[in-house]
Amino acid sequence: MFFLFPFLMNAQIASKGVFLLNGTVEQMDGKYLYLSYFSASEKIIMDSSLVTNGGFHFKGHISQPVLAFLSKRNAKRWNASDTNTTSFFIEPKLLTLRFTNNVFGLPDLTGSDTENEHKELKRLRGEAASLLAPLNRQYEELNYRYIVLSKLKDSSTLLDLIGDKMDSLKEQTAPLSQRLFTIDTIFFRNHPHSIVTAHELTYTMNRLSPALFYTFYEQLGAEVQNSRYGKNLQLKMNNWKSGAMYTIASDFEATNPVQKKIRLADYKGEYVLLIFWASWCKPCRKENPELDSLYQVLKRNKANIAFIAIADDADSQDRWKEAIKRDKVELWQHGLSDRYQNDIMVLYGVSILPTKILIDPKGMIIGRYENDNNRALINDISRIYDRSGNDSL
Structure with missing residues (x-):
C-alpha cells in the first residue's frame, strides 16, 4: 500500500x-x-x-x-x-x-506528462532556438526604434539605416526559423494527440499549407480539440476560412484618409488586390514601391484592377497618412482596420503583415500572399493579364 x-x-x-x-x-x-x-x-x-x-x-x-x-x-x-x-x-x-x-x-x-512532451520539444529545438533568440531580440529592439522614428519628421536616413540592419537580421534568422519549423512539424507528426501540439499549432499554422494544417488538427482527436487550445485553433480556422482561397470575399466598409467610406462591393466587376499593411511594419513599407510599380504598369495598360490598402493604424492615423505620402501610394484606395470596432483583418483571417489577397470580378478570392515576397503575386497577375489581352486584366 x-x-x-x-x-x-x-x-x-x-x-x-x-x-x-x-x-x-x-x-x-x-x-x-x-x-x-x-x-x-x-x-x-x-x-x-x-x-x-x-x-x-x-x-x-x-x-x-x-x-x-x-x-x-x-x-x-x-x-x-x-x-x-x-x-x-x-x-x-x-x-x-x-x-x-x-x-x-x-x-x-515532474508529475506532468504534458510538460514531459513540452521538454522534449524544447530539447529538439535546442541549438536552433538558442541561436535564434538573441537575433530575435535584436530585431525586436530595432523594430521598436523603427516605429518610434517613423513618427518623427526628417528621419528617413535613420529609418533606412535601421531598415538595412533589420533586413540583414532577417536573412540570418531565415534558415534558423526554417530549422525550427521542420522540427515542429516532425514533433506534430510524432505527437498527434498532444496538448503541446495543439498549443504550438497556434503559432505555426500560418506557415503550414491548409491541407497539412487540417490533417494535424483532425489527428488531435476530440478531447484535445475540445481543450482551450483546440478551441482556439477552431476560432482561428474559422477566421482563416473567411479569407481562404476560392471563397467569396466578405464585403466591408472602411474610412479613407479624407473620412469618406469605401466598400468592397463598390468594386464588383473589377479585379481587386487587398493589401493589408501598417505604417509601423518595416516589410510592408519596403514592398510598397514594388507594389506601386506593378500598379503603375497595370494602369498604363488600362487594366481593370483596384488596389485597396487596409492599414492596421487606427491608433496612429497621422502616421498612416504620412506613410501613404512618403511611400507615394496616394493613387491606391486606402482604409483602416480597427481592431476594436471594424476589424477587417480578422474578417479575412489576416495575422501576418504584409498580406495580399487577390479577388476576381465575381468576388472570389483567387490568390493569397503572405510576407513581402511578391513573385507569386506578380506571376498570377501576369497570367491573368496575358489571358485577357491589353485592354483589361
Whole structure:
C-alpha cells in the first residue's frame, strides 16, 4: 500500500480537478513568486506564494493541462524573453518543481506528462532556438526604434539605416526559423494527440499549407480539440476560412484618409488586390514601391484592377497618412482596420503583415500572399493579364 500511495493520491487529486504544486528555489526567502494560468472556469488566475526556507506551494482547480507562467514579479503581462519568468504545462496532479542548475529559466517539473512532451520539444529545438533568440531580440529592439522614428519628421536616413540592419537580421534568422519549423512539424507528426501540439499549432499554422494544417488538427482527436487550445485553433480556422482561397470575399466598409467610406462591393466587376499593411511594419513599407510599380504598369495598360490598402493604424492615423505620402501610394484606395470596432483583418483571417489577397470580378478570392515576397503575386497577375489581352486584366 505504501508504494501505491502517490498513485492513489494523484488519482484522487485528478478526479477533483485540483493541482498541487510544490517547489524549491534558492535565494528567494521572504520574497513572493507569482503563478498565472487559466482555471477550470476559463478565468485567468494570478496566485502568489511566499518563499519560506527555499520552498513554495500553489494549489488550484484546472480541468485539463494548461500552460502556466511563474514569475518573480507581479505583472499582468510577461514577455517570453523575460529572465524573471518561466513557463511549463501543469495538470490536475501532484507536481514538483525545481530549477536545473538553479537557473530560473530552466524549470524541471515532474508529475506532468504534458510538460514531459513540452521538454522534449524544447530539447529538439535546442541549438536552433538558442541561436535564434538573441537575433530575435535584436530585431525586436530595432523594430521598436523603427516605429518610434517613423513618427518623427526628417528621419528617413535613420529609418533606412535601421531598415538595412533589420533586413540583414532577417536573412540570418531565415534558415534558423526554417530549422525550427521542420522540427515542429516532425514533433506534430510524432505527437498527434498532444496538448503541446495543439498549443504550438497556434503559432505555426500560418506557415503550414491548409491541407497539412487540417490533417494535424483532425489527428488531435476530440478531447484535445475540445481543450482551450483546440478551441482556439477552431476560432482561428474559422477566421482563416473567411479569407481562404476560392471563397467569396466578405464585403466591408472602411474610412479613407479624407473620412469618406469605401466598400468592397463598390468594386464588383473589377479585379481587386487587398493589401493589408501598417505604417509601423518595416516589410510592408519596403514592398510598397514594388507594389506601386506593378500598379503603375497595370494602369498604363488600362487594366481593370483596384488596389485597396487596409492599414492596421487606427491608433496612429497621422502616421498612416504620412506613410501613404512618403511611400507615394496616394493613387491606391486606402482604409483602416480597427481592431476594436471594424476589424477587417480578422474578417479575412489576416495575422501576418504584409498580406495580399487577390479577388476576381465575381468576388472570389483567387490568390493569397503572405510576407513581402511578391513573385507569386506578380506571376498570377501576369497570367491573368496575358489571358485577357491589353485592354483589361
